[in-house]
Amino acid sequence: MASPRSGGSADAERAADAALRFCDAEYPEATTIVLGGSSSTGKRTPTSDVDILLIAPPSTFEGRSGSPTAEARVTHHDGERFDVFAYTVEGYREWAEHDFASLRPVLPVLLTEGVPLRTGDEFADLRRWSADRLTPGPRTTAHQLALRRYAVTDLIDDLTDATDELVSAAIRADLLRGLGELALLSAGAWLGSGKWLARRLRAADPTSADVLAAFARERDDREAASIAAVLLDRLGGRVDEDLVR
Known part of the structure; x- marks a missing residue:
């Protein structure tokens, strides 16, 4: 052995x-x-x-x-x-x-x-x-990615309208994870959680990682929502139309 x-x-x-x-x-x-x-x-x-x-x-x-x-x-x-x-x-x-x-x-x-x-x-x-x-990376369909874009779209809208500090913090956490996972899958990379989400995103899509870091740094909710919207546009854009889940 x-x-x-x-x-x-x-x-x-x-x-x-x-x-x-x-x-x-x-x-x-x-x-x-x-x-x-x-x-x-x-x-x-x-x-x-x-x-x-x-x-x-x-x-x-x-x-x-x-x-x-x-x-x-x-x-x-x-x-x-x-x-x-x-x-x-x-x-x-x-x-x-x-x-x-x-x-x-x-x-x-x-x-x-x-x-x-x-x-x-x-x-x-x-x-x-x-x-x-x-080696081939995760297999995701266009519909699966659209579902994730829809969820992120909803979170961005919620953050834009947030007025409660605790609600805002909860939305930000979900939005950071949602955007990070969407970016990873869009880059053909496997998901990670916690620090591994960040590390995998840095390796798979450094540009998206930089935008997501800017989102994390921004303290104003509306500005943070705008940064998130920019990243979502990079990853396929908003999903506002009817969608079968």
Whole structure:
């Protein structure tokens, strides 16, 4: 069994060592272990957890609560917080399919972009299968994009008319996410949430990312709505006509 290691920073090496110690203690039968997220790039912040994807035989999941083929958990070990995604080969494929259907393929990205710390016989096949599905990008129809444009159109109008501070904040949050996701899908890129939405948008469409950042900085609601409208125009424009959902 191979044990490739990151050639990156000392911080990534420490995270890799911590991940292997944790897996040896909690999942000793794991055949594939992949370090993901900021831990794999050496860009961890003080609050970053250690993301781990592992593949293990069915016997690993016997006697555990939940699924016999999968376990997702957050846990602490040796002073680190671990975000664990543990699967059998079949469990990984099943949950990866769910991710692809949601347009937010967390597991396939973790497997293909993470740092392999231990690789079993299944690793190459699963990584190839994941990469083949990721490479073409998400499949979206014109109608699906129109539905998203409609939702953004409605939010822009709501923000223009907002008078309550809390209502305004809620609309802004939904509008930032809605515009960001619309921009990603329009660029043929997979979705991400939180910081990963921003990072994916910076990589896929820097111009839209800059406009969205300007929207986030603007404190005046009407001006922010105008900036959002500019970005929506870039992404296909308003949808005001009748639409079947």
